[in-house]
Amino acid sequence: MKTTLDRIKKAAAHLANDPDPTIRSLALSHPLRETMLHDVIRYLRLLQNSSGLDVGCGIGLPAMILAGVMGEDIRVTGIDTSETFIQTARRLSEKAGFSNQLRFETGSASALPYGDALFDWAMSIDCVNYAPTDALPLLKEMKRVVKPGGKIVLLGWTSQQLLPGHPELEAKLNATPEGIAPFKAGMNPERHFLRTASLFETLGLKNRKAHTFIGNVCAPLTPDIYDALKDLLSMRWAERPSGLSGDEVALYKGLTHPDSPGFILNNHGYHGFFTCTLFSAMV
Numbered sequence: 001m002k003t004t005l006d007r008i009k010k011a012a013a014h015l016a017n018d019p020d021p022t023i024r025s026l027a028l029s030h031p032l033r034e035t036m037l038h039d040v041i042r043y044l045r046l047l048q049n050s051s052g053l054d055v056g057c058g059i060g061l062p063a064m065i066l067a068g069v070m071g072e073d074i075r076v077t078g079i080d081t082s083e084t085f086i087q088t089a090r091r092l093s094e095k096a097g098f099s100n101q102l103r104f105e106t107g108s109a110s111a112l113p114y115g116d117a118l119f120d121w122a123m124s125i126d127c128v129n130y131a132p133t134d135a136l137p138l139l140k141e142m143k144r145v146v147k148p149g150g151k152i153v154l155l156g157w158t159s160q161q162l163l164p165g166h167p168e169l170e171a172k173l174n175a176t177p178e179g180i181a182p183f184k185a186g187m188n189p190e191r192h193f194l195r196t197a198s199l200f201e202t203l204g205l206k207n208r209k210a211h212t213f214i215g216n217v218c219a220p221l222t223p224d225i226y227d228a229l230k231d232l233l234s235m236r237w238a239e240r241p242s243g244l245s246g247d248e249v250a251l252y253k254g255l256t257h258p259d260s261p262g263f264i265l266n267n268h269g270y271h272g273f274f275t276c277t278l279f280s281a282m283v
Helices: 002-017 021-044 061-070 083-096 136-145 167-174 193-202 223-236 246-256
Strands: 051-055 075-080 102-106 119-125 146-161 206-218 271-282
Touching: 002 021, 002 061, 002 083, 021 061, 021 083, 021 146, 021 206, 021 223, 021 271, 051 061, 051 136, 061 075, 061 083, 061 102, 075 083, 083 102, 119 136, 136 146, 136 193, 146 167, 146 193, 167 246, 193 206, 193 271
Parallel strands: 051 075, 051 119, 075 102, 119 146
Antiparallel strands: 146 271, 206 271
């Protein structure tokens, strides 16, 4: 297992300096999710000799983790609307030695370019029903391409506690429009990610389940986790979050800006955690 992870890390190491900010962020943030993805894969108990679809695959790192954990018999097809992401995923897959197991293609989740009942399972991470768009047509497409008895799986980031010792400030930050993203003020509650099970019911999916996974980080932080958290702090909340007083904004900047003497990640007793929730159901 360690050898597999080392291969993936080595293949993706240069992306921390990629000129594309989204690719750079995806690469930097991956170490935070790595252990959690292992837990997710074990929880799902996917068939060893199976083929699956990763909708909104990004640069392919989760698919590589899945292939590394499950072994050589599993096959994964990743699809994303971004040609840049797909080209990056193909390069990483080849460098990490997964080109025989993984295939990456450009396409839309709203019109998947695959035949009916083709895959044993379909998954989506921070994409289907996570972005503030109508998820039902996308889920119908996922259902269409999965064999009867196969699984549909959605995984999404759901909460964070990253500023230990400042619960009031963090509670306010997490209640801002930026902090509750991708949910938006005035959005229909039925379209919130945590209501995914109701969409599964609408589609007639069976064996509906939900499980929340917790990722913990604790000092001393390894360099890759430090960089991942630094990137997360720079994008989780806005530069000047709404609803805060001037003093609260100053405190927030002092805690989250790397050049600040009070940068929270430099605290020797630092601890933070985040949660991701998984919804699964059977076709």
